[in-house]
Amino acid sequence: MGVTAPGHAVRLIGVSKSFGAVRAVNAVDLGIGRGETVALLGRNGAGKSTSIAMILGLQQPDAGRVLLFGCTPEQAVLDGRVGAMLQEGRLIPRVTVAELVGFVAGAYPHPLMVDEALELAGLTGLGNRRADKLSGGQAQRVRFALALAGNPELVVLDEPTAALDVEARRAFWQSMRTYARRGNTVLFSTHYLAEADENADRIVVMDHGRIAADGSGDRIKRMVGGNLVSFDLAGAATEGLAQLPGVASLEIRGDRALLHTTDSDATVIALAQLGLVRNLEVAPTSLEDAFLTLTDDRTHDRTDDLEYDLAVNRSEAPGSRKVTA
């Protein structure tokens, strides 16, 4: 994706925000380098939207500081360095797409040319269409064009592909990547884990207001036991399988054994020596699995040698189990 330049585009330092008794964001430290594309991933209520609102200066932290390009969010927004696409929001009726983008661009000090914003958002040829007569995917791309109109260095997108079909999502991410390739910084939140893996350089998993994991999709998958090795037992005993080289956990489903392993080569060699190779399959752990494991209330006491920043200090969680990766 984009080329990372020195310095942080986004910096959160010990940021907390509560609503009554709910700690929506809890002592979060986060740095996003210039040119990075970062996905903020988490379940409902994890604290993603609240973090985004503080990054945009729409809400103030109770504690800690938010800096965008070393300034306050308010200053960065005033300087036209930040574009945002928040959830839903109706487009103004009875104006064309080009008029709407031009109107918003006019409010910024160094805007893009309207045609350029339309092209970047994948709207070339649609400039003369009425903004309120578009498909869901096209309307979402207009919102993206509005976020880009001021020629920002950073765009923040809150669940940009919610409610879009597969085709529209693909088109949207293509536009986002084109913008990111220009060296810009992108922060987006999503529930679509595969999209985070495909479209971000880095994934920050939020859980209960904290950062539960921070790394590339591949690294997050490796954390929870890189591969799934499965085979037909065909009546073979299951004792000892969990102790084979690389195996992090064992699951038996009917006659099939599923081994989560951090070293699939070693696991497969050991299985072959035991003659357990019937319908043997090796598949990477899906990001979905990785995410569920990371935010599973039983999985907190994890240590590993990867450069992850794990929230393992949720001592309130009952029944912690150690998972060795």
Ligand SMILES: Nc1ncnc2c1ncn2[C@@H]1O[C@H](COP(=O)(O)OP(=O)(O)OP(=O)(O)O)[C@@H](O)[C@H]1O
């Ligand atoms: N204005 C508010 N008033 C009261 N509670 C709030 C408010 N905004 C957020 N919360 C609470 O803070 C917590 C974090 O919410 P937030 O919207 O940041 O999560 P999220 O990860 O964006 O969730 P979603 O994926 O559902 O949008 C939740 O428990 C939510 O109910």
